[in-house]
Each structure stands twice: as structure tokens, then as C-alpha cells.
Amino acid sequence: MAQCEGKTKKGERCKRDAGAGSGFCSIHVDQEVRSRKEPTAEWDTDSIMKAALGFALVGAIFLFRFRR
């Protein structure tokens, strides 16, 4: 059985076995829910800059088209 991916109060990796169909033990299932609710936590500055650049490009194209 896989090891729990949760963290203890000390900040250490949980040593308990993960439950069936889950990466977390019964104590840390709430950590799994929290990680799913915050996908923005995976956004680093590089991907944010790329997204901002993409939006700016699309905005510039729209402005150019409406002006003509």
C-alpha cells in the first residue's frame, strides 16, 4: 500500500499507509481536499507572465481590429 502524502503537525511526511483510492490516510484526507481546491498554488511567476503576455497579445489584436 502507498504511503500517505499528508504532512504531520511537525511538517514531516506522514508515515501511515494511504487509504484505498486515495493518496492520504484517514487523518490527512482533509489535506487532499485542500490541495484540490487550490489549483492556483501550482502557478509560478513564469506561467503567470506567459498568461499575462497571452492576454495582452489577444487584447492588442482586438484593439487593432476594432480601430480599422
Ligand SMILES: [Zn+2]
Ligand atoms: Zn497521513
